[in-house]
Amino acid sequence: MTDKKYTHETVTEINEWVPGKLFSISTTRHPDFQFEPGQFARIGLPADHDPLAEPSIWRAYSMVSTPQDDFLSFYSIVVPEGEFSPRLAQLKVGDPIYIDKTAFGFLTIERFPQGGTLWLLATGTGLSAYISMLNSPATWERFDKVILAHGVRFCEELTYQDEIAKWQQQFGERFVYLALPTREAYKNHPQERLTTLISNGKLEQLSNIKLDPEQSRIMLCGNPDMLSEARKILGEKGFATGRRGIPGNLAVENYW
Ligand SMILES: Cc1cc2nc3c(=O)[nH]c(=O)nc-3n(C[C@H](O)[C@H](O)[C@H](O)COP(=O)(O)OP(=O)(O)OC[C@H]3O[C@@H](n4cnc5c(N)ncnc54)[C@H](O)[C@@H]3O)c2cc1C
Ligand SMILES: NC(=O)c1ccc[n+]([C@@H]2O[C@H](COP(=O)([O-])OP(=O)(O)OC[C@H]3O[C@@H](n4cnc5c(N)ncnc54)[C@H](OP(=O)(O)O)[C@@H]3O)[C@@H](O)[C@H]2O)c1
Incomplete structure (x- = not known):
C-alpha cells in the first residue's frame, strides 16, 4: 500500500465572525507538518457527504496559526455557489478533515x-x-x-x-x-x-x-x-x- 499524501486531522474549534460569510476553523496538527508563516495548506474533504470516504476535493488555505502552535487554524469565506467552502463551513468540532503533508507557497x-x-x-x-x-x-x-x-x-x-x-x-x-x-x-x-x-x-x-x-x-x-x-x-x-x-x-x- 502506498503511503498517503495527507494526514487525517480533527476539527477542534470553529469561530463564526460574520454568520454565513466568514469563519475560522482550527484543527489538530500532525507533528511532521512544517511550514513558514505566509504558506498555505491544501485541505481535503470527501466529495460526498460520507465523512468516512476518502477526501476528493481539495482547496488551498493560508495558515493563520504560527509554526509554534500545536494546532492549525484557517480563516475562510463562504462562497455560496462554491463546492468546498459551504461544506467547510458546515463542519463541527470532532469532524474529520484532511491536510496534505506538504505546505506550499512563497509569501514568506x-x-x-x-x-x-x-x-x-x-x-x-x-x-x-x-x-x-x-x-x-x-x-x-x-x-x-x-x-x-x-x-x-x-x-x-x-x-x-x-x-x-x-x-x-x-x-x-x-x-x-x-x-x-x-x-x-x-x-x-x-x-x-x-x-x-x-x-x-x-x-x-x-x-x-x-x-x-x-x-x-x-x-x-x-x-x-x-x-x-x-x-x-x-x-x-x-x-x-x-x-x-x-x-x-x-x-x-x-x-x-
Ligand atoms: C494560495 C491560496 C491560498 C488561499 N487561502 C485562502 C484562505 O486563507 N481563506 C479563504 O477563504 N480562501 C483561501 N483561498 C481560496 C480557497 O482555496 C477557495 O477557493 C475558497 O475557499 C472557495 O472555495 P469554493 O470551492 O467554495 O469555491 P471556488 O470554486 O474555489 O471559487 C469560486 C469563486 O469564489 C470566489 N472566491 C474564492 N475564494 C475566495 C476568497 N477567499 N474570497 C473571496 N472570494 C473568493 C472567486 O470568485 C472564485 O472564482 C486560497 C486560495 C489559494 C490559491
Ligand atoms: N455568504 C454570503 O452571504 C456572501 C455575501 C457576500 C459575498 N459572499 C462571497 O464573498 C465573495 C467576495 O468576498 P470579499 O468581499 O472578501 O472579496 P472582494 O470582492 O475581493 O472584496 C474585498 C475588497 O477588495 C476590494 N476589491 C475588489 N476588487 C478589487 C480590485 N480590482 N482592486 C482593488 N480592490 C478590489 C473590494 O472593493 P469593492 O467594494 O470596491 O469591490 C473590497 O474592498 C463573493 O464572491 C461571494 O462569493 C458571500
Whole structure:
C-alpha cells in the first residue's frame, strides 16, 4: 500500500465572525507538518457527504496559526455557489478533515532583505497569511516597521481586531493598521480601494511613511484583480518580485 499524501486531522474549534460569510476553523496538527508563516495548506474533504470516504476535493488555505502552535487554524469565506467552502463551513468540532503533508507557497518574509518597512496589503480573507506573520517574532526582528492594510467590503469584515489591538499595544509606532471598508463608512478612514490609495498617495499619507523601493518590502494577498492592478501601479513605482536569486521588494499570493 502506498503511503498517503495527507494526514487525517480533527476539527477542534470553529469561530463564526460574520454568520454565513466568514469563519475560522482550527484543527489538530500532525507533528511532521512544517511550514513558514505566509504558506498555505491544501485541505481535503470527501466529495460526498460520507465523512468516512476518502477526501476528493481539495482547496488551498493560508495558515493563520504560527509554526509554534500545536494546532492549525484557517480563516475562510463562504462562497455560496462554491463546492468546498459551504461544506467547510458546515463542519463541527470532532469532524474529520484532511491536510496534505506538504505546505506550499512563497509569501514568506525570507523573500526580503533584512530591515526597512514591511507592507502587508490584503483584501478579504487575504488577511489570513499575515496573522501568522504578525504573530511570529521573526517578523518583528527582521523589519523596523510593519504596515497592515485590510480592504474589505463592509465594516463587519474587519476581523481579528483583538489580535490587531494586541500588536498595537505591543509594538506601538512600529505597527500601523489601516482598516479600509469600501462599501460603508468607517471612522474617518477613506472609503477607497487599496489600489486607489496606492495611486493617489493616500496610503503613504495614512501610514506616514513613503513607499520607497529601497526601504519598502510589499506583500499583496487576496483578490487576483487587486493583485494585478496593484502590481502594475507598484511596478511603475519601482517594485517587482525577485527572480533568479535577486531579492525583490514585492511578493504576491493570488487566492483564486
Ligand atoms: C494560495 C491560496 C491560498 C488561499 N487561502 C485562502 C484562505 O486563507 N481563506 C479563504 O477563504 N480562501 C483561501 N483561498 C481560496 C480557497 O482555496 C477557495 O477557493 C475558497 O475557499 C472557495 O472555495 P469554493 O470551492 O467554495 O469555491 P471556488 O470554486 O474555489 O471559487 C469560486 C469563486 O469564489 C470566489 N472566491 C474564492 N475564494 C475566495 C476568497 N477567499 N474570497 C473571496 N472570494 C473568493 C472567486 O470568485 C472564485 O472564482 C486560497 C486560495 C489559494 C490559491
Ligand atoms: N455568504 C454570503 O452571504 C456572501 C455575501 C457576500 C459575498 N459572499 C462571497 O464573498 C465573495 C467576495 O468576498 P470579499 O468581499 O472578501 O472579496 P472582494 O470582492 O475581493 O472584496 C474585498 C475588497 O477588495 C476590494 N476589491 C475588489 N476588487 C478589487 C480590485 N480590482 N482592486 C482593488 N480592490 C478590489 C473590494 O472593493 P469593492 O467594494 O470596491 O469591490 C473590497 O474592498 C463573493 O464572491 C461571494 O462569493 C458571500
